[in-house]
Amino acid sequence: MNARHTIRNPGKAAATDTLAEAIGRIAQNDGDYFTEISGLTLHRRSASAAPMPCIYGFGLGVVAQGGKRVMLGDEVFNYAAGQSLLTTIDVPVVSNVTVATPAAPFLGLMLALDPRIVMELAAEMEGMQPRKESPDPAISVSDLESPVLDALIRLVRLLDEPELIPHVAALIQQEIAIRLLAGAYGPLLRKFAATGSPSEQIARAVTWLKLNFAQPLHVDELAANAHMSPSTFRQHFRAITGTSPLQYQKQLRLQEARQLMLSQNLDAGTASLRVGYESASQFSREYARLFGAPPLRDIQRMRVDVLAGLPVLG
Structure with a gap:
């Protein structure tokens, strides 16, 4: 996918520009901006940057202007204005801004998603049974759908009304989660929310590793807790996270x-x-x-x- 992605829909292009303007009003200098809305950060860069290792959590990354690259293992994900990147579990990645200039800086946001709320909404929207299909990678890139884009604009603009944030932010965030489940990301989100699926079991193992990373690693025990053989566990773990448990x-x-x-x-x-x-x-x-x-x-x-x-x- 080309990072210099062109938005063909004029209405969507205008909405993407509106989101970029809303981000730029707050992120007026290069940096990462932690906002009053829980889970929402805004980002601005005036130049491309060298790749940097980091951990991406469960959430949605959005580019309103410029371009970005994320590497998960051997897979490379490029996304640009009007596109988003969904991460379904915490994964180690290498990321960097690829398209940015002082005149047209990179402008983007990250929105953390609440796994518990997503699972509850997924169960309400569709009766879910445990699935046994092969797991997908924890990262996916897609064009922003107009309803999601509209909700993101409203969420960022809410920062201009701090007195309303405690009453409205959670409602917009829930709407975004619902629209993600109803849209292109829906099948991937439901797979990770389906109790007993390989994706859900690996997500549980990842949660344990995050809390206990300083302890010695016993892959056989993790596999047993996931109801998998060690070889199957390693295979699924790598397919989702792009790396081995170790x-x-x-x-x-x-x-x-x-x-x-x-x-x-x-x-x-x-x-x-x-x-x-x-x-x-x-x-x-x-x-x-x-x-x-x-x-x-x-x-x-x-x-x-x-x-x-x-x-x-x-």
Whole structure:
């Protein structure tokens, strides 16, 4: 899919421009903007950026202007103005803005979805039985459908009425979830919400890994809890997350260590022990392999970027 995607529908193009304008009014400088609406962040970049490893959670990424690339394992997802990217479980990805200039900056948003609400809505909208079909990757790209785009515009514009946010934001977010279930993303969302399906079982395993990444990993136990053989579990896990359970745990550990060093000023040795590493040298090697520099140099660079007011993520 080409990141320089052209919106053929004039009405949709105008709505996408309206969303970009609404984002740009708030995100007037490069950076990531955490808003008063729970789960909604706005993003602006004036130039393309180098690929950066990060964790994408259950939610919807939207490009209103510019283009972005996300890599999940060996798969590459490009999306541009008028398109969105749905992530159904937390997955380690490599992402970066690919289309942005000072005159036409990248403008986008991320909207976290509540799995519990999505599951409840899916059950109400369609009687769901456990499914045994092969799982799909946790990431999918699609054109924004007009009703979803309209709801996103209303959600961002609600930031101009802070007194109404506690009363209206949740209603619009629920509407977005309903429209996603009713639209192109519906089959994928229902698959992950279907109790007993391979996708749902892997999602449960991912949740456990997120909460227990510092503990030793026993894949056979995870497979047994998912009612799968170890080989089947590994196959489904890779199909959904783009990586193996061991590599998934490793990325969770390294991402958490990076945050600890940046936010709590921990040294590399302390951070590595905190996230479950027994060998400081192994931690440094794997950290440099993922982030492109040893821990000390990487954190120093990030702090310089923060002081300069530059975004530290891709």
